[in-house]
Amino acid sequence: MDFFKAKLVTSLLAFGLIMGALVGALLYYQFPQYYPHWYEGILLFFLILESLILVYVESASRKVTQRQMLNTYMLTKVVKIFAALIFIGAYVAIVKEDKKSFILVFMIFYLLFLAMESFLFLKIEKRLKNKQRFE
Template sequence: MNISKTKRNFIASLTLFTVLSGGIGVLILHKALPGHYFGGYPFIPVYFYFFGLFSIYMFDACRRHAPQKLVLLYLAMKVMKIILSVILLLIYCIVVHQEAKAFLLTFISFYLLYLIYETWFFFSFEVNLKRKKKNKKENETVV
């Protein structure tokens, strides 16, 4: 299976980020906010992890087959993520009334954390890509 360096780096850092943020979340809910841990907590980091995996595979496929649509795909993925998240929040709150507040606050916290993480990852990827192109142009003009 051919896996790009960017995809491999994203999957590795996403896995590490998910394990760390999930673990820190458990510690916060058990130590700092005792009694606020709820049964649906493990679902939250898993949801964002799988959505991140789905996103990187979609971006890689788009980069290979339709690179001119990459920005459109990025925006579509963000819209799809927020719509799916709102649907999941509504379903959980309807099904589990007593844990709704803790679930909502935790989910929103993870949503913001993953938004910052993904933005940082793709921004640094673009900066490195532009830097490589610039260095390549400078090397071509020198030769």
């Protein structure tokens, strides 16, 4: 793993852990009725999924043209949505309690990680443009 990829993944993990701690503390102390039993599972799901997506996109950015990157981005969005639906479906089928709070917290993390993912994809795009300019 090169320095740029490691920096991206480290930024994502730091963001995820900090946001996870802040949202967790807010829910646990201020809104305990919305704190789901699988809170840590939701956070772990997004940390792993987003790290894998980020590594894939960064690796693909080295091999494909800028036009093909759009397909890569769209593919990652579809994979993320399907993985989210499977994860929510598994929770609803297995646990069957606190469904609303689970989905609420899940959507909060989905939006937070979507914002961070967009920011990191922008960094990858800037790097790709700079790389093409010097070639």
